[in-house]
Amino acid sequence: MSYQKLVCELKRFHHLNSALDLLGWDEQVNLPQKSAESRAAQSAALADLIHRESIHPQIGSWLNALEQDSLPPAQRCVVTEARRDYDRAVNIPSEFVARRAKQQSQAYHAWVDARNNDDFVAFAPFLKQQIELAREEAAFFDLNDLQAYDYHIDKNDPGMTATVIGNLFDALKDEVVPLVKQILDSTVKPDLSMFKGFSITKQETFLNRVIQTLGFDFDRGRIDVAVHPFCSGNGADTRLTTRYFADNPLDSLFSAIHETGHGLYEQGLPLEHLGTGLGTAAGMSVHESQSRLWENQVGRSRSFWDYWEPLYREAFPDQLSGVTSEQLYLAINAVSRNPIRVDSDEVTYNLHIILRFELEMRLFSGELNIEDLPVAWNDTAEKILGVRPVNDSEGVLQDVHWATGAFGYFPSYSLGNMLAAQLWYAALDEMPGMESDFSTGDFTRLLNWLREKVHHQGRRYGLMELAKEATGHELSCDALIRYLKERYLPLYQPQAS
Amino acid sequence: MSYQKLVCELKRFHHLNSALDLLGWDEQVNLPQKSAESRAAQSAALADLIHRESIHPQIGSWLNALEQDSLPPAQRCVVTEARRDYDRAVNIPSEFVARRAKQQSQAYHAWVDARNNDDFVAFAPFLKQQIELAREEAAFFDLNDLQAYDYHIDKNDPGMTATVIGNLFDALKDEVVPLVKQILDSTVKPDLSMFKGFSITKQETFLNRVIQTLGFDFDRGRIDVAVHPFCSGNGADTRLTTRYFADNPLDSLFSAIHETGHGLYEQGLPLEHLGTGLGTAAGMSVHESQSRLWENQVGRSRSFWDYWEPLYREAFPDQLSGVTSEQLYLAINAVSRNPIRVDSDEVTYNLHIILRFELEMRLFSGELNIEDLPVAWNDTAEKILGVRPVNDSEGVLQDVHWATGAFGYFPSYSLGNMLAAQLWYAALDEMPGMESDFSTGDFTRLLNWLREKVHHQGRRYGLMELAKEATGHELSCDALIRYLKERYLPLYQPQAS
Numbered sequence: 001m002s003y004q005k006l007v008c009e010l011k012r013f014h015h016l017n018s019a020l021d022l023l024g025w026d027e028q029v030n031l032p033q034k035s036a037e038s039r040a041a042q043s044a045a046l047a048d049l050i051h052r053e054s055i056h057p058q059i060g061s062w063l064n065a066l067e068q069d070s071l072p073p074a075q076r077c078v079v080t081e082a083r084r085d086y087d088r089a090v091n092i093p094s095e096f097v098a099r100r101a102k103q104q105s106q107a108y109h110a111w112v113d114a115r116n117n118d119d120f121v122a123f124a125p126f127l128k129q130q131i132e133l134a135r136e137e138a139a140f141f142d143l144n145d146l147q148a149y150d151y152h153i154d155k156n157d158p159g160m161t162a163t164v165i166g167n168l169f170d171a172l173k174d175e176v177v178p179l180v181k182q183i184l185d186s187t188v189k190p191d192l193s194m195f196k197g198f199s200i201t202k203q204e205t206f207l208n209r210v211i212q213t214l215g216f217d218f219d220r221g222r223i224d225v226a227v228h229p230f231c232s233g234n235g236a237d238t239r240l241t242t243r244y245f246a247d248n249p250l251d252s253l254f255s256a257i258h259e260t261g262h263g264l265y266e267q268g269l270p271l272e273h274l275g276t277g278l279g280t281a282a283g284m285s286v287h288e289s290q291s292r293l294w295e296n297q298v299g300r301s302r303s304f305w306d307y308w309e310p311l312y313r314e315a316f317p318d319q320l321s322g323v324t325s326e327q328l329y330l331a332i333n334a335v336s337r338n339p340i341r342v343d344s345d346e347v348t349y350n351l352h353i354i355l356r357f358e359l360e361m362r363l364f365s366g367e368l369n370i371e372d373l374p375v376a377w378n379d380t381a382e383k384i385l386g387v388r389p390v391n392d393s394e395g396v397l398q399d400v401h402w403a404t405g406a407f408g409y410f411p412s413y414s415l416g417n418m419l420a421a422q423l424w425y426a427a428l429d430e431m432p433g434m435e436s437d438f439s440t441g442d443f444t445r446l447l448n449w450l451r452e453k454v455h456h457q458g459r460r461y462g463l464m465e466l467a468k469e470a471t472g473h474e475l476s477c478d479a480l481i482r483y484l485k486e487r488y489l490p491l492y493q494p495q496a497s
Numbered sequence: 498m499s500y501q502k503l504v505c506e507l508k509r510f511h512h513l514n515s516a517l518d519l520l521g522w523d524e525q526v527n528l529p530q531k532s533a534e535s536r537a538a539q540s541a542a543l544a545d546l547i548h549r550e551s552i553h554p555q556i557g558s559w560l561n562a563l564e565q566d567s568l569p570p571a572q573r574c575v576v577t578e579a580r581r582d583y584d585r586a587v588n589i590p591s592e593f594v595a596r597r598a599k600q601q602s603q604a605y606h607a608w609v610d611a612r613n614n615d616d617f618v619a620f621a622p623f624l625k626q627q628i629e630l631a632r633e634e635a636a637f638f639d640l641n642d643l644q645a646y647d648y649h650i651d652k653n654d655p656g657m658t659a660t661v662i663g664n665l666f667d668a669l670k671d672e673v674v675p676l677v678k679q680i681l682d683s684t685v686k687p688d689l690s691m692f693k694g695f696s697i698t699k700q701e702t703f704l705n706r707v708i709q710t711l712g713f714d715f716d717r718g719r720i721d722v723a724v725h726p727f728c729s730g731n732g733a734d735t736r737l738t739t740r741y742f743a744d745n746p747l748d749s750l751f752s753a754i755h756e757t758g759h760g761l762y763e764q765g766l767p768l769e770h771l772g773t774g775l776g777t778a779a780g781m782s783v784h785e786s787q788s789r790l791w792e793n794q795v796g797r798s799r800s801f802w803d804y805w806e807p808l809y810r811e812a813f814p815d816q817l818s819g820v821t822s823e824q825l826y827l828a829i830n831a832v833s834r835n836p837i838r839v840d841s842d843e844v845t846y847n848l849h850i851i852l853r854f855e856l857e858m859r860l861f862s863g864e865l866n867i868e869d870l871p872v873a874w875n876d877t878a879e880k881i882l883g884v885r886p887v888n889d890s891e892g893v894l895q896d897v898h899w900a901t902g903a904f905g906y907f908p909s910y911s912l913g914n915m916l917a918a919q920l921w922y923a924a925l926d927e928m929p930g931m932e933s934d935f936s937t938g939d940f941t942r943l944l945n946w947l948r949e950k951v952h953h954q955g956r957r958y959g960l961m962e963l964a965k966e967a968t969g970h971e972l973s974c975d976a977l978i979r980y981l982k983e984r985y986l987p988l989y990q991p992q993a994s
Binding site (some may be wrong): 016023030034039041042044046217218222236237 | 508509512513515516517519520523527528529530531532534535536538539540541542543546550714715716717718719733734
């Protein structure tokens with residue numbers, strides 16, 4: 001009986017939280033310019049009300065009772081996840097949540113100004129405050145400052161630690177740094193000059209067709225325009241966004257495919273379990289593995305473009321006239337040294353993540369002071385990325401994450417890349433010829449395989465267990481390295497003329 | 498102290514309720530086809546939670562205390578309105594609210610089917626149930642069946658009664674019935690054949706320009722597409738909708754101007770008082786007076802078209818070539834006998850309302866049985882409108898309102914028309930030459946006048962008092978009759994050739 005009551009209450013929270021999500025989606029997609037204050041008040045009032053509902057002692061009693069019972073694994077998963085959420089709601093005081101929201105909002109605006117003015121000194125006190133808040137939050141769970149970074153990693157990926165990530169990233173760095181050098185030393189150079197004057201309407205039509213063909217269910221979702229692409233909602237109503245640039249159509253297209261990967265995961269979670277651990281994504285890294293897999297392994301593959309190239313040329317005949325298939329494919333897989341993470345390619349991207357992870361570690365351990373951060377950033381960038389930012393706006397100030405207190409979040413991007421590659425090879429092993437499906441515009445086999453191995457599992461497994469269960473191997477960087485080498489080395493190999 | 502606390506709590510409810518409104522807006526504008534069930538669950542969960550918050554005994558205690566105090570009129574208005582809402586929330590049990598929501602949803606779907614199949618008998622039990630629910634609701638306030646109709650009128654227009662409306666409508670009917678005959682007997686006949694193939698994109702551009710020129714603040718609002726046009730949100734974020742037909746551009750345009758009238762009212766309510774009686778519209782009729790005034794008195798006037806006609810011709814040169822200004826203006830003010838309310842013109846529209854009011858009166862008094870309703874409808878339509886519906890789908894089944902329990906709501910459309918005309922002449926009296934502003938695309942003087950006389954008043958006055966305060970005259974049909982005669986009789990007067 002307690003179990004049914006708990007599930008009923010979790011579903012109610014889910015409906016309320018998804019209403020709150022919609023306010024956030026609308027804020028990014030529709031909100032009139034001067035309505036921001038009103039929306040902030042709506043969201044704050046609703047968030048506060050949901051929080052008050054979610055700490056009701058009755059839930060604690062049900063959980064206590066259920067934890068004494070011997071439950072089947074599926075129910076155990078629901079109870080475990082409900083316990084995590086309940087403890088977090090109960091242990092973190094409302095006063096702290098409200099204060100953090102306010103200080104994050106202030107830090108966000110300070111970051112916008114600081115980046116515009118290339119003024120790290122102005123931002124430094126806000127960043128310091130965010131790290132203090134992160135430590136304070138961990139202390140509610142009796143964790144000391146040294147354990148605080150692990151706490152925040154665990155929030156994004158249950159069970160993951162900085163030590164495990166550090167080992168994975170060291171191995172990754174050792175391979176990717178020389179690989180980037182090898183690619184960039186090649187005489188083969190992509191030419192991006194074809195990407196000019198792509199009609200937005202035609203991009204939109206093409207991109208919608210791509211998304212639908214990949215398997216996104218428009219009967220339970222939609223795609224709109226936002227400044228920063230994202231996926232929100234859940235499988236009952238999945239909202240993707242992208243943005244359009246006439247002179248950068250690949251940004252629109254690959255942002256959309258990336259968000260579609262997130263959306264396909266949400267749409268693949270069991271609808272009847274929405275709101276419980278069985279209907280919730282396994283964590284940030286697994287989510288990112290899905291977006292990356294569709295964006296990169298699938299979307300940048302030759303077989304994908306075998307199908308889409310003729311349709312792309314049909315949509316943009318003038319722009320692509322005189323461009324060979326090989327030139328187009330090389331442009332789609334262009335690699336370059338770029339100080340800006342969001343503008344970087346999938347090979348160098350991981351180095352950006354490693355850079356941030358190493359600095360986060362040093363900030364949380366106390367080894368690195370805030371005031372020394374810009375120089376540390378630039379030194380590490382030069383060493384790892386091979387490019388030194390010319391100023392802090394394109395260095396330490398480039399990303400919003402830290403201003404909003406998102407620590408321990410960046411690693412999931414590269415952990416997701418590792419899992420994506422590992423899933424990719426496992427799928428290829430199990431389904432020989434799968435890639436040739438893509439050449440005919442058929443992505444069903446891959447989607448169904450991901451549905452079974454990943455989406456339908458909900459939160460039954462954490463990142464490490466899921467990797468093992470779905471691919472038969474422990475999570476490592478091996479598959480990602482193999483994939484990057486197999487895709488990029490031949491492409492950048494000068495052809496004998 | 499209690500007053501400040503009360504206002505703070507009312508504003509919190511306002512934020513929560515406006516979040517709920519947004520779910521409703523999104524449902525009409527954006528919701529994917531198969532996401533309706535999820536949205537219904539979100540809205541129900543949130544509505545229930547807001548209801549539980551709004552019946553907190555603390556609010557009752559504050560109100561009791563404040564009602565003992567001698568308060569300035571503005572605070573008195575806030576307390577009175579809060580009391581209305583509180584008593585309604587407390588007296589109407591949650592069980593009833595949930596049951597009504599469910600039965601209204603069932604009745605809505607039954608109505609859709611019945612209208613499609615022209616099958617009133619199938620709908621009759623649902624309609625009967627809706628009337629029972631309306632009586633049951635009134636009984637929570639110790640009102641008997643004979644008082645139930647007044648209760649529902651009062652919900653839409655505080656202080657209004659069926660007796661008052663009956664007197665106003667009898668006088669209106671006596672004048673409008675012969676006026677319609679006079680217009681339709683004229684040899685002057687509008688020609689609507691010009692309205693074919695109007696590009697949707699160009700309609701949209703033109704219409705956005707109109708709305709902006711009328712004074713709608715797009716920094717705090719937007720316009721989107723919905724099947725049935727509506728205005729939702731509030732002055733902090735006002736959401737208009739319209740719809741587009743290539744072969745009926747006047748529908749899109751006048752729907753949009755109508756909703757803009759609602760939107761201008763919302764945007765004119767004092768922002769700092771949103772959530773209290775001082776920042777709430779005075780009632781349905783006053784709201785309708787604003788939408789009607791902009792749609793009809795302004796939007797169908799010669800001076801309005803003096804300004805917009807050249808721009809309309811610029812947007813649609815081919816469609817309007819060979820059409821004279823007089824032909825266009827006559828088409829904009831076409832009058833016809835139409836059994837369908839929503840397709841009717843502003844002259845005959847009032848007769849549709851009177852028809853529904855008379856039948857609602859007879860249904861609530863028990864004089865008319867549900868099973869006799871279709872014949873009673875057709876007889877009354879023939880008598881008042883001069884046209885007998887050929888079936889129930891274009892007769893008694895044409896409108897959704899009764900299926901959703903909206904009784905006592907129709908009268909506000911014609912009460913709004915009366916007030917609109919009365920405000921119109923009062924504004925003209927006070928600001929001679931105001932109409933010639935329109936010819937130059939300037940609508941500021943009228944908007945500012947409405948801001949002061951109506952919008953800024955919030956809920957300080959009910960319909961009858963507001964009419965008196967704003968126009969110096971008791972509410973009557975005189976101004977409406979005068980307006981209809983002044984606008985339509987010359988137009989339908991055959992010119993000496």
